[in-house]
Amino acid sequence: MDKMQRAVRDIHITDAYHIPKSGKAEVHPLSRLLVTILYIFIVVSFSKYEIAGVLGMAVYLVVMGIWYEISWIECIRKIWMILLPVSLVGIANPFFDRAAFFQIGGITIISGMISLLTLLLKGIFCVLASYCLIVTTGFSKICYALRCFHLPKELITMLLLMERYLVIFLKELERMLQAYKVRAPRQKGIHIKTWGAFVGQLFLRTIDRADIVYDSMLLRGYTGGFVGAAPVFSWKSSILYVVIWVGVLVSFRLYPVFSMIGKLFL
Amino acid sequence: MHMTDALVAPAVAGTMYACSIAALGLSVRRIRLEEDQKKIPVMGVMGAFVFAAQMINFTIPGTGSSGHLCGGMLLSALLGPSAGFLTLCCVLLVQCFLFADGGLLALGCNIWNMAFYGCFVGGMLIWRQMMKRGMSRKKILAASLLGSILTLQLGAFSITLQTLASGITELPFMVFLSVMQPIHLAIGIVEGLITAAVLLFLYEARPELLWGYQEFTRETVGGKLTFRKTIVIIAVAAVILSGGISLLASSDPDGLEWSMEQVFGAAEIKPSGFPLYQAAQKLQEKTALLPDYAWKNSHSIFETSFSGIVGVFVVLILCAGCCYLLRFMRRKRDRGSDGG
Numbered sequence: 001m002d003k004m005q006r007a008v009r010d011i012h013i014t015d016a017y018h019i020p021k022s023g024k025a026e027v028h029p030l031s032r033l034l035v036t037i038l039y040i041f042i043v044v045s046f047s048k049y050e051i052a053g054v055l056g057m058a059v060y061l062v063v064m065g066i067w068y069e070i071s072w073i074e075c076i077r078k079i080w081m082i083l084l085p086v087s088l089v090g091i092a093n094p095f096f097d098r099a100a101f102f103q104i105g106g107i108t109i110i111s112g113m114i115s116l117l118t119l120l121l122k123g124i125f126c127v128l129a130s131y132c133l134i135v136t137t138g139f140s141k142i143c144y145a146l147r148c149f150h151l152p153k154e155l156i157t158m159l160l161l162m163e164r165y166l167v168i169f170l171k172e173l174e175r176m177l178q179a180y181k182v183r184a185p186r187q188k189g190i191h192i193k194t195w196g197a198f199v200g201q202l203f204l205r206t207i208d209r210a211d212i213v214y215d216s217m218l219l220r221g222y223t224g225g226f227v228g229a230a231p232v233f234s235w236k237s238s239i240l241y242v243v244i245w246v247g248v249l250v251s252f253r254l255y256p257v258f259s260m261i262g263k264l265f266l
Numbered sequence: 267m268h269m270t271d272a273l274v275a276p277a278v279a280g281t282m283y284a285c286s287i288a289a290l291g292l293s294v295r296r297i298r299l300e301e302d303q304k305k306i307p308v309m310g311v312m313g314a315f316v317f318a319a320q321m322i323n324f325t326i327p328g329t330g331s332s333g334h335l336c337g338g339m340l341l342s343a344l345l346g347p348s349a350g351f352l353t354l355c356c357v358l359l360v361q362c363f364l365f366a367d368g369g370l371l372a373l374g375c376n377i378w379n380m381a382f383y384g385c386f387v388g389g390m391l392i393w394r395q396m397m398k399r400g401m402s403r404k405k406i407l408a409a410s411l412l413g414s415i416l417t418l419q420l421g422a423f424s425i426t427l428q429t430l431a432s433g434i435t436e437l438p439f440m441v442f443l444s445v446m447q448p449i450h451l452a453i454g455i456v457e458g459l460i461t462a463a464v465l466l467f468l469y470e471a472r473p474e475l476l477w478g479y480q481e482f483t484r485e486t487v488g489g490k491l492t493f494r495k496t497i498v499i500i501a502v503a504a505v506i507l508s509g510g511i512s513l514l515a516s517s518d519p520d521g522l523e524w525s526m527e528q529v530f531g532a533a534e535i536k537p538s539g540f541p542l543y544q545a546a547q548k549l550q551e552k553t554a555l556l557p558d559y560a561w562k563n564s565h566s567i568f569e570t571s572f573s574g575i576v577g578v579f580v581v582l583i584l585c586a587g588c589c590y591l592l593r594f595m596r597r598k599r600d601r602g603s604d605g606g
Contacts, residue, residue, distance in 0.1 A: 003321050010365055010488055040271050040371045042525055043280070048433070059585050066589035078366050082270050089273055089435050096436035112436065119434060123272030130366045131501045152294040154306050161310025162317070163364070169318040177322070190322060196463030199335070200471060203344075203464065207475065210311035214304050222303075261580050 004170050004177075011167055014134055028238035029137050029145035029231060035245045037134040040126045042253045048093075048115035049101070056258045057125055060249065064132045078131050079124050086123035090116040135176065139163050141231050165213075173202060267336065267418075267450075268361070268376055269425060271369030275432035282428065283374030289382050290355060293348040309349055313356045316341060320357075338384015339393075339413040340461045344468075345476045347389035354381035375428050379421040388413035389477070397482050407462045407470055414458030415451065422450035438446060 039060055046053045065075065097112035107250065140160065147156050180190065180198065190198050214222075251257060274282075297305060316337040337357070341350035358376050361367040368376045380558075392413040396405050426446050430439055465476065473479050 004318075007321065007365065014364060019402040037370060040369065041276055042369060044271055044274065044277050058582055062582055062586050066586060066593060069593075081329055081367070082272075085268075085339075086270055086272050089429060092435055092441075096438075101464060115436070123270050126271030126368050126369050126371065130362065130370050133370075134366070139360075139364055149270075152290075154294055154297060155356065157306050158310040158313060158352065159359060161307060162313040162356050162360055165311050165314040166317060166360070169314045170321065173318045173321060192459075192463075195460050196467035198463075199322065199460070199464040200467030202319065203468065203564040204471065206311055207308075210308045213311055214307045217307055222307075235303050236533055258503060258580075266582060 004174050008167055009169050011163075013071075014139060026231075026233055026237070027241045028233040028235075029141040030148045031144040031147075031238040031242045032133055032137050033142065035242060035249075036129050038246060039129050039249055042249050043122050043125050043129070045253065046118070046122070048118050049111060050117045051114055051121065052258055053253070053256075054118050054121045056127070056252050057249075059252070060245070061125060061128050061132065062080065064136065065128075067193075068132070068136045070132060070135055074135075075128055075131065078127050082123050082127050083120070086120055087116075090119040093119070144231060165209075168209075169202075172205065176202065267380060267421060267425070267453075268358075268368030269372040269379070269428065271371040271435050272284060273429050273432065273488045274369075274372045274375055275434075276371070278428050278432045279371045279374055281374075282378050286355075286377040286382065289351065289386070290377070293351045296348040299354065307351060309345065309353045310356070312341070313353045313360070314343060316353065316357050317360065335460050336380060336384065336418075336457055338380055338417055339388040339410060339457070340464060341463055342385040342389025342413075343393050343410070343477055344475065347385045347394075350389055350395075351381050351385035354385060375424075379424045383420040383424075384490070385416040388417045392416065392479065397478055400482055401469065401473070401476065403466060403469065406465050410462035410465055411458035414461055415454035418450045418454035418457060419447060422446045509530070 039057070043057050064070065066074070082083060094110060094112035095114045097110065097115060099111045101109045101111045101114050103109070137145075140163070143156050143159050146159075147153070178199070180194075181187070184191065271279075316335075319335050319340075322335070330466060338350070338354055341353050344350070345353060355377055358368060358373065358381060362370060362373055362376075393409050396409045396412075423443070423446070426443050428438070429435055430442065435442065468475055
């Protein structure tokens, strides 16, 4: 599956996930966004050797994953995407930071290995937290939450338009690439001679489409803002959601909860 | 080039968010001043175009590999710096939220590294200054190449600084820099060539779509800065930045520590028995959230790590068990209500 097909599939998956299954009022998107930001903030705030603390933050992901029935296969796919860039930055750590951290059965584990592992865990957890946010909330509701944050309405309008036209342009591009591949078999990408014409044609089609879009928006009463229906949510659940998660995450950060539990079993 | 959350410390992320929000506010203000209602929908659709264009693989001649477009310079040459910046911010937001590409916390860094340099430095300093005496094929090629290379170099330099300031990697600054800059030089050349190819095609097909075409071709603007002056300004900025690098790379004590060493023979003075000093120190110990730039009690991590890991697994199993149980009960209840 190539990049474009994957992107289209991701958008469809996101659309399919966030529809509430029971039809009941749900948690306000702003609550979800705030909890996700706090979670990421706490995860990255651990020092490079605090592997136990970082590992403990998996609790949030496990609960969210099971409660909202998020596909583990999709999660692994997301993890795969960030492993390479994070590893590239942290790969030098075992070579430069060679102090002994602890020993297991005669094997010395050096600090650099622990810091690399902590870095990888941080990367994985942060990506999964963002993924949980999008699949449980949906893009349009995140835009609503961003509007609650007083982000400019121009930006929100552009985001919503972008999301709507993304699939159309990706499919259009796929058709163009298919046609190019048929005419130029066994080529890895677009040949240098056709770089300009290929993207230029796509751009001209985009501009023409933008004109049509604008005309149709005017006909439907567009006055400069994007009016979307406010999501139905319950204040009680939203406040409870924030209070519980903030309490849990902050206590995990401030107190060695897991060490205390672990000592009970050792 | 996207940074993930794991590569930035909260302080660095916050600083970069503040810088990016300032640039965003400026851009929104400029767009509002233009009072062109059509611009926002066009920018939205253009964002989708850039996203789609980033998916195309371009063959790099003689290497057997392929590269792709980032779009900062292209957008500023088509829409102008402010509109281009806003559009690229939207692309980065969509990539972050919809595809989990680039972190939520690192979004401020990504906007700065890619959109700010690409649109403001590339658009204002390179494109505008080079085109103000009229457009030509040679100028478009030169501006695209120079803009793409310069903006990517600045972006790579910022990534290096942000990662090091976050204390993520053990790599020495100069080693990290010597890895990042050449890679991004190659990427910049490819990006510049792709951008030039697209802009040259548009220059031939529909030149009025290029930013400033009508303004720059109608009358030759007698601006304050010539192309040569612009290059001199960039060179001076580069020299200043290089000076900054050498300061950052220095392992010698800073000015205050050096002075203390000269006067007292040590970089730090031992605390005296003065009661007010001791009271102040105690108060500071209690109130300081990050003593010595680390979290409180973090010195005990070596001892507690193993028990902590065991605890994590116990809690994870408990949580997973509880969630599965609750989910099972919820499904049972839903089935019951559907049947009733």
